[in-house]
Amino acid sequence: MTALLEIKDLHANVGNKEILKGLNLTIKAGEVHAIMGPNGCGKSTLSAVITGNPAYTVTAGEILFKGEDLLKMTPDERANKGVFLAFQHPIELPGVGLAQFLKAALNAKRKANGEEPIDAVQFMKYMNVRATALGISNEMLKRPVNVGFSGGEKKRLETFQMAMLEPDFCILDEMDSGLDVDALKVVGQGVSVMREPKRSFMIITHHDDLLQYVTPDQVSIMRDGQIIKTGGPELVEQVEASGYDNF
Amino acid sequence: MKKEQSDLLNVVNSPYKEGFETVVETEYAPKGLNENVIRYISHKKDEPEWLLDFRLKSFRHWQTMTEPHWFHGTYDPIDYQDIYYYSAPHKKAPKSLDEVDPEVLKTYEKLGIPLKEQKALSGVAVDAIFDSTSIGTTYKEELKKRGILFCSFNEAVHEYPELVKEYLGSVVPYTDNFFACLNSAVFSDGSFVYIPKGVQCPMELSSYFRINARQAGQFERTLIIADEESSVSYLEGCTAPQRDENQLHAAIVEIIVKDRANVKYSTVQNWYPGDKNGKGGVYNLVTKRGLVMNDAKLSWTQVETGSAITWKYPSCILKGDNAMGEFYSVALTNNYQQADTGTKMIHLGKNTTSTIISKGISAGFSSNTYRGLVQMGANATNAKNVSKCDSLLIGDKCGAHTIPVMKCANETATIEHEATTSKISEEQLFYAMQRGLSAEEAVGLIVNGFCHEIMQKLPLEFAIEAQKLIGVQLEGSVG
Ligand SMILES: Nc1ncnc2c1ncn2[C@@H]1O[C@H](COP(=O)(O)OP(=O)(O)OP(=O)(O)O)[C@@H](O)[C@H]1O
Ligand SMILES: [Mg+2]
Numbered sequence: 145m146t147a148l149l150e151i152k153d154l155h156a157n158v159g160n161k162e163i164l165k166g167l168n169l170t171i172k173a174g175e176v177h178a179i180m181g182p183n184g185c186g187k188s189t190l191s192a193v194i195t196g197n198p199a200y201t202v203t204a205g206e207i208l209f210k211g212e213d214l215l216k217m218t219p220d221e222r223a224n225k226g227v228f229l230a231f232q233h234p235i236e237l238p239g240v241g242l243a244q245f246l247k248a249a250l251n252a253k254r255k256a257n258g259e260e261p262i263d264a265v266q267f268m269k270y271m272n273v274r275a276t277a278l279g280i281s282n283e284m285l286k287r288p289v290n291v292g293f294s295g296g297e298k299k300r301l302e303t304f305q306m307a308m309l310e311p312d313f314c315i316l317d318e319m320d321s322g323l324d325v326d327a328l329k330v331v332g333q334g335v336s337v338m339r340e341p342k343r344s345f346m347i348i349t350h351h352d353d354l355l356q357y358v359t360p361d362q363v364s365i366m367r368d369g370q371i372i373k374t375g376g377p378e379l380v381e382q383v384e385a386s387g388y389d390n391f
Numbered sequence: 392m393k394k395e396q397s398d399l400l401n402v403v404n405s406p407y408k409e410g411f412e413t414v415v416e417t418e419y420a421p422k423g424l425n426e427n428v429i430r431y432i433s434h435k436k437d438e439p440e441w442l443l444d445f446r447l448k449s450f451r452h453w454q455t456m457t458e459p460h461w462f463h464g465t466y467d468p469i470d471y472q473d474i475y476y477y478s479a480p481h482k483k484a485p486k487s488l489d490e491v492d493p494e495v496l497k498t499y500e501k502l503g504i505p506l507k508e509q510k511a512l513s514g515v516a517v518d519a520i521f522d523s524t525s526i527g528t529t530y531k532e533e534l535k536k537r538g539i540l541f542c543s544f545n546e547a548v549h550e551y552p553e554l555v556k557e558y559l560g561s562v563v564p565y566t567d568n569f570f571a572c573l574n575s576a577v578f579s580d581g582s583f584v585y586i587p588k589g590v591q592c593p594m595e596l597s598s599y600f601r602i603n604a605r606q607a608g609q610f611e612r613t614l615i616i617a618d619e620e621s622s623v624s625y626l627e628g629c630t631a632p633q634r635d636e637n638q639l640h641a642a643i644v645e646i647i648v649k650d651r652a653n654v655k656y657s658t659v660q661n662w663y664p665g666d667k668n669g670k671g672g673v674y675n676l677v678t679k680r681g682l683v684m685n686d687a688k689l690s691w692t693q694v695e696t697g698s699a700i701t702w703k704y705p706s707c708i709l710k711g712d713n714a715m716g717e718f719y720s721v722a723l724t725n726n727y728q729q730a731d732t733g734t735k736m737i738h739l740g741k742n743t744t745s746t747i748i749s750k751g752i753s754a755g756f757s758s759n760t761y762r763g764l765v766q767m768g769a770n771a772t773n774a775k776n777v778s779k780c781d782s783l784l785i786g787d788k789c790g791a792h793t794i795p796v797m798k799c800a801n802e803t804a805t806i807e808h809e810a811t812t813s814k815i816s817e818e819q820l821f822y823a824m825q826r827g828l829s830a831e832e833a834v835g836l837i838v839n840g841f842c843h844e845i846m847q848k849l850p851l852e853f854a855i856e857a858q859k860l861i862g863v864q865l866e867g868s869v870g
Contacts, residue, residue, distance in 0.1 A: 195825050198817065219824035228825075235822035238813070239840025248836060249826040256827070288840065305826065 147208075148173045148313055148344045149194075154205035156193045163189045165369035166205070171313075174341040176358055178380065179348045181366030182388050187348045188232055190366075191315045195229045196222050209313070223249075224256035226312030230302035230319055232348075237289035242301070243271060245289050246308050253309060274307045278334050295322040303334045314338070315346045320354035332357025352380050365391045423472040426450065429576055432477045436545050436580075439552060449565040449575035456569045463760040463792055464729035466674065466700050474639055476577045476610070530594065539623075540585040541596055544612050547583035554585055558616055562645040562682045562708070570641040570702075571678040574610045578643070581611035586621040586652075595850055597626040613644040617652040617687075624655040626853055638663070638673045640698075646681035648689045650711065654681065655690045657849055658705075659857050662697035664864075667755075669727025672699025679703060685711030685740070692848045694857040695722040695730060696864045704762065706735035709743035709774075716745040721842040721857075723864055724757035724789070733763040733794075738771040738804065747778040750842040753789035754865065760792040767804035774804040782812040783841050785834060785865075835862045 149171040156164040163186045171177045181187055192200050194207060196219035207214040214222055237245065250270075251261040262270070275285060278300060290298055299319055306314055319331055335345065336358045347354060355377070363379040364371045365388065373379070373391050382390070421428060429450055433443040458469070534541050540551060547555050565575035582598040598613070617623055627644075640662060648654045656679075665672025675698035681689040691705040701724075707716030718734035736745035745765065753759040765776045782791035793810045815837055823833035838861060839846070846854045 197821050199821075219821060220827050220829050223825050223827040231822070231825075235816075235818050237819055237823065237837060237840070239843060240836050241840075245823075245826070245836065248828055248832060249823075252827040252829070252832065309826065 146173055147171070148175075148210060149346075150206075150208040151194075152206050152208075154190075154193065154207065155203045156189060157201045157203055158189065158199060162203070163200075163369055164193065167366075167370050169364060169371050169374075171344050171346060171362075173344055175362060176339065176345045176347065176360045178355055178360040178363045179346060179366055179371075180350065180363065180380070180383050180388075185366050186369045187366055188317055189369075191229050191232075191317050191346070191348065194222075194315065195219060195227055220252065221256075223309075223311075224253050227315070228306055228309055228311035228313065229315045230299075230306055230317060232317040232321075234290045234298045234302055236291045238291055240289050241286055242289050243285040246271065246305060249305075249309060271308065274304060277337075278304045278307065279330055280304050296324060296327045299323055300327055300331060303331050307334060307338065310338075312342060313344050313346070315348070316354070317348045318350070319347070320349055320351065323353075328353055329357070352384055355380055367391065422475055424450075424474070424476055424577065428476055432577060432579065435477065436548070438548060441556060442548060445559065445565070446576050449572055450577075452566055453569070453572040453576055456572055458569050462700075462702055462729075463731045463762070463794070464700070464758050466729070469639060469674065471573075477579055534592075534594075537590055537593070538587040539590060539592055540583065542583055544578070544581040544583050544614065547614070551583070551585070554616065555583070555614065558614055558645065558647055560645075562647060562680050563643050563678050568678060570676040571643055574612060574641050574643045574678070578610045578612040581613045581642070582615075583613075584615040584623065584625065586617045586623045588618040589620045590618075591621065592623040595624050595626055597628070609638070609640045609642070611642045613642070615644070615646045615654060615656070617646070617648050617654045619649045620651045621649075622653040624850065625657070626850060627656070627658045628661070628853075628856075640673050640675045640677070642677045642679075644677070644679040644705075646679075646689060648681055648683045648687040648714075650685045651687055652684075653688045655692070656681075656705070657853055658691075658693040658695075659849075659853055659860065660693065660695045660697050660701070661860055663699075664697050664728050665699040665726065667726045669699070669756075672728070673697065674700040675703065676700070677703040679705040680708065680735075681706070681716075682708050682710055683714040683716060686713045687711060688715040688717070690717040690719070690848075691734065692717075692719045692845065693721070693732075694845070694849070694860070695720070695732060696857075696860050698730070699728060701728075701730040701732050703732050704735055704764075706737065707745065708737045708739065709745065709771075710739045711743075712740040713742045714740050715743070718745075718747045718749070719845045719848045720749045721752070721845045721861075722749070722759055722761075723752040723838075723861055724754070724759045725864055726755040726757060728755075728757045730758070731760040731762055733761045735764040735766070736776055737764075737766045737768070738774040738776070739768045741770065741772045741774070743771055743774045745776045747776070747780070748844060749778075749780045750845055751780070751782045751791050752785070752838055752841065752861075753782070753791050754785035756788045758790045758792070760794060762794045762796075764796045764798070765806050765808075766797075767799040767801050767806065769800045771801045772803050774801065776804075776806045778806070778808045780808075780810045781841070782810075783838065784812065784814045785838075787814075831862075831866055834865055838865060 147170050151167060151169040154164050154167040179187055189200060193202060202215055247267050254261060320328055323331060332354055360377055363375055363377060365373040429446050433446055531541060563571050565572050584596055586592055615625060646654055662673035662675055683689045689707050695701055705718060709716050716736050722730045722732050724730045734747055747763060749761045751759040751761055761780045767774050780793050784791055791812055795808050797806045799806060815834060820830060820833050824830060839858060846857060849857055
């Protein structure tokens, strides 16, 4: 397996505060890689930096995605190359209907790949299959993006967006927090059906809840802005049993 | 962080698509303004004595007036002696389209309004005004069969002098305000519409205004009379080429809506807004007003994206009982544009109702003001107004202001006013971009979502055009 994502000695700040302090991480094509670490260690910051959130400044290091320098690209270029982030805290877009939003996003991706825009009928079919699988109602599709949805619904909608855009690299930032048992099952199965040899996942989590549906190939432990240990699924059990202090 | 900030400030700066100039031989009146120029204009148009008198009376009154300065914003003083008050792209009025300068016709084609009937948008009759002269009205004959009169103002003066004489200045008197008074003195051409009693106009009527000549002012005058139980939908569009100097546009629209008649007036205003440093652009200083009689309805819908300065308040005088007035507006300002726009709803009759929905979008360094007056007269028993004014800010260098004035002299009347201000945040932009949308597409989606309610009120073809315009105007405000 070749590396899909390679992060070398990454340093990043928010304001003047350094959050990522020389982080190294490699994720191979087809790999499910779990990232675990205590609150505030910089997990969301890592996902923000990979996706190009302008609130964070990279001060050193590099990120290669499919061998290309990700740091040179704008957020939309990264997205259209196949980087997707399911946000820990999804943002509201008042007035922008979810279906309309996803059609625009899908067409942006098609355009970036030199493809024609999808026609309305095809889009509806494409969307309905995925919406049904994730229990997203027609009414939800018409509502503005993330506006007035419950915390759990928002997470489900992030998974749905991921299923719609079929990215090569999916970052799930605490997808499992705040979900009830049934929603967790829906999201877990939604992620697991997307698993395929060319698609990788970076799953940021505190618990093994989601990982029970999607067994990780690799698990990395993060502390204070660095990856301090990488191993197999057994690390999840260690964390569950005795926390992060032993790492 | 810095980069994205400037990204956000950039999405609104795109080149002005309609900014081409047409090279045609132009005839000007002598520069500046005095009684001789007014006589010249009147003479050129072969006007009857009563109209010249109206102009002169207006001019004399105008000389006693001073330019108003309550506009929210600032602009360079207008030198009224440095303007051409009459310019025409040909020496004498064309008798048919074949006599019109092919360059002028090409301009309209570039703007997407073919004049020739076979090419004309089906179901839309177009009267195109190029500088001061009306170029030709399509579908005229077909409308005439139903008794509908749709022609240039100048033609109406000659063909239907009784109607013009009766209604000219009846809604906007020449003494009304400084700019309306100026227009009354120097107006050059415009559109005239008369819908007879009981007739529903079978197609959208449309006029297209374009300022082409340098340093020329455009002072058109539109008069629409909807007789009892008639109805009509009228569309107005405008563009001007890119110029360093400012161009003055001071128009009047007067609408008379008789008992049980229904008029819908839609505008997509796209005058040249000036460059990104605020140089050039049209000063759009317009008086639009309708008189609404018993059980009649007047609806104004406007999408204002152009002009350096916009100063306009399409208004309804709800004179008859049960009269209805509506005002739906989208005003988008970018760079150094300044818009001060809104409406006046004057409730005089019983059970009169009015609805105001205003959506202001400001980007760049622009200033966008909603100014509205809702007035309930002493006899406006059970009159009702609902107003909603929403502002959307893009970036943090622009300003949005809401100045609603409410006056109520009848205690059974009700006025409801609601205002909101929101901002497109960096987080929203990032979220949308993470899904693959460019900054511009993201802002476009959010802005279109914001003004969707108003766009729906426009006739379909216009709505698509307006949506595109907003996209174009937003380019460069981000990304
Ligand atoms: N915009 C910001 N302004 C100030 N501090 C920030 C900002 N974003 C992150 N931080 C700080 O950076 C550190 C890392 O935050 P981050 O959100 O990456 O943590 P996390 O590992 O995702 O935590 P959690 O498990 O709670 O989600 C925290 O101390 C946080 O307070
Ligand atoms: Mg986090």
